[in-house]
Amino acid sequence: MTNLGSEASALLTRIPEPELMDDDDQARAYAEADFAEPHNHFVQLLQETFPQLPKTGTALDLGCGPGDITLRFARAFPAWSVEGWDASEAMLNFGYQAVAAAELQNRITLKKVYVPQRDTASDTQRDPVSFPLIFSNSLLHHLADPMALWTEVKQQSGPGTLVFIMDLMRPKKRETARDFVDLYAQDEPEVLRRDFFNSLLAAYRVDEVQDQLVQAGLDKLQVRAVRDRHLIIWGQISGSPLNT
């Protein structure tokens, strides 16, 4: 009993980091970093998780940043369109360029949107459109209030919407976060190494995300750790399943 208590209290406490990545140098370092391996892994896991994904539709990418996953998803699913939302102009500017360079403007729309959308008046006038697929990578740990993500997921989904979210997972010890930075961002610029370290400290553990989902009434969604530093949250919003 005493041992369990002291082990739990020794776990690394979460340290929040700033929400938006709207500093130009920070956005540039992020946009120019090579995320091919983890971002391809994201798309591969999404494919494996949802073999029943409809042939076509419009997906929502929350916290799309410079659009790297948005683009990889669009390439992997050529009959799908994607809306990417982010509140950082600096990040979106890199995203607009990347989408234009890939000539995918017909299927990818990036928008400046703060999550959750606060304007409840316009919310009530909003078209009652729900996205058949909502995905997000590395937004959750940035949010001052994690319920912002779950509120937006609820607002933008309908019966049958598929949800796939990946985020960093806070390690048990600060030293492990340092080791991850050296292991996975060894040759990256200092600004990116600093952000990665801070993001690991700001990330949630599986049990904390499960508590958030219960609080949001989204406890049908599942959570599990993948690899050493990521967790995924996935599932289908209840109601009639999608016609596939």
Ligand SMILES: C[S@@+](CC[C@H](N)C(=O)[O-])C[C@H]1O[C@@H](n2cnc3c(N)ncnc32)[C@H](O)[C@@H]1O
């Ligand atoms: C670590 S980046 C991830 C970008 C992208 N999803 C990826 O995986 O490359 C997190 C992004 O979330 C955005 N963000 C943070 N809080 C937000 C909020 N409340 N509303 C909209 N975007 C937000 C940041 O500006 C940043 O671009």
